[in-house]
Amino acid sequence: MADGKSIRHELRTPLNHIIGYSEMLMEDLAAEGFEELHGEFQALWERGKRLLDLVNRLPEGDELQLPEAFGDWRTPLGELIAIVRAVKPRLLGQAAEWMGDAEKVEQAGTRLLGLFEGLHTTPRVGGPAAAEPLVAKGEGADAGPAAAANRTKGHLLVVDDNESNLDLMLRRLTREGYGVTITADGESALELIEQEEFDVVLLDVLMPGINGIEVLKRVRERFSSFQLPIIMVTAKYGSDNIVEALQLGANDYVTKPVDFPVALARISTQLYLRRVTRELAEANERLHRFSYMDGLTGIPNRRHFDEYLAREWGRAQREGEPLSLVLLDVDYFKLFNDNYGHDAGDQALIQVAQTLSRELYRQGDLVARYGGEEFVVVLPKSSAEVAVAVAERLRAAVAALLIPHLHHKSERHVTISLGVASGMPCGQLSAEQLRILADQALYYAKHQGRNRIGCSGNRQRDCNGQCPGRPLACHLEPEWAPVLQTVIGSAG
């Protein structure tokens, strides 16, 4: 491997192409009104910039210590290649004149992948561990395509009606360390795909019986291009077949006579992309989970609540069931924070959140942190009476924590006030109105002296001011009645 300076130069050249062509395509596509495609190239451009940033951060000097000098190039590069491959069929469909430029971006991406891979598999020059191959060392989660293929010995299916082609592929691919299954016709290929798990399929286009395009179509009904990558083997470059195959979800193609190193590179790229895509999907899943969770308390957050309420409100509407909300708030929390510090405040919020979660054991009930020291509980299929009972349980449980709060105006420990609102979803009552009612009920509970429950909604029928055994559940003043009348009236 050459010295650091020329490595940097080698890496920058394809990056210049990626960034330059993406930028040019962005200009062109925006000018022609292809907004969505423009976005795709913007994404490519961003990945290119990120990679360039990595390369530019490499220390100057003639000797480069690899791979320590690199940060994470695999994620942006894997994404880049995946994006450009995904956008190609769309370009073909909508804006085919830019296909050539998109292919240049793809080529540059593949070239870059090869360069990075080369750096990682070539022993360092003059370094202390010069003899140690980096692939073997990087046996962990982040080895590149070549390494991944060798490690997993990916299982390939080769479909070709020509026996000598099959034999050749079988022998050469096996020698490369792949597990290989071969078959001579489309029917049996489909059967094999049903029965066994393959990592990549090499599929001849021209076959008697069911041809490759038809096989591709049927496979794509069951497996996405990331679940089962398919590389088409076609006789002629530039034929309609290629276009059709790409549009139907082929991942890539090689032309006959098969240039074996090219085919190998494409196979290993597909394996790599599939793995990267899986990892991305998992990472997204994790992010998705986190984005619905409150960072401090670990319970659902406001966003989760909003979506959950909308969903449950819809369900309640369809099923004609009542739904209740309990909005609650830690009493004199500002005084708590001011006197015991924010760390203590955070600890108190965590304890309260855990207690609320623990006290809700019916399936479908949800407690979320609404913001600051406010929490909200969704109680599907619950009348106001049930909701008041739950609210009282929550109130008592938090009070029973006996978290000292000597600056509380009436108690010596942390307490909560709660506002309950119940309703039947109908045209006149929206989820948002219900939330406002709960808020008003909470305000009322605060006003009445805190550490208690305010209630609104279906007042006459379900909690008509008696609520025996729940002395701390108080009810709304008559001046609230106009608001409530509407609700009660419309709730029928």
Place this chain on the structure above:
Amino acid sequence: MPKILLVEDNEMNRDMLSRRLVRRGFEVVMAVDGAEGVAKAGSEAPDLILMDMSLPVMDGWEASRTIRANAETTQIPMIALTAHAMQGDREKALAAGCDDFDTKPVDLTRLLGKIAALLGTPLEG
């Protein structure tokens, strides 16, 4: 229509930059190495030269010095393009006779600004 001589050995870089410049109303002539760059600086009489510094046959530094040393071409404004802002590259480029300096990948808006400044024309679009 101002004529720009683009001296760049990489085909894709040439393709990219020339297309974008043409679209903005420049006439672009190209050279693929330093020696051709020097020759075309004389024969094409461009209004401005964009000179990649890492060129085969004769590198950009040498080509720039040669163009500056020639009485016919000494007045042509030159912008050096280098792969990365290495320390001292700017000084080196100015010492080689370039009027300005930019890094690749080219930020087109910035480069157009420099071109316009050197040509003494208002920036279009």
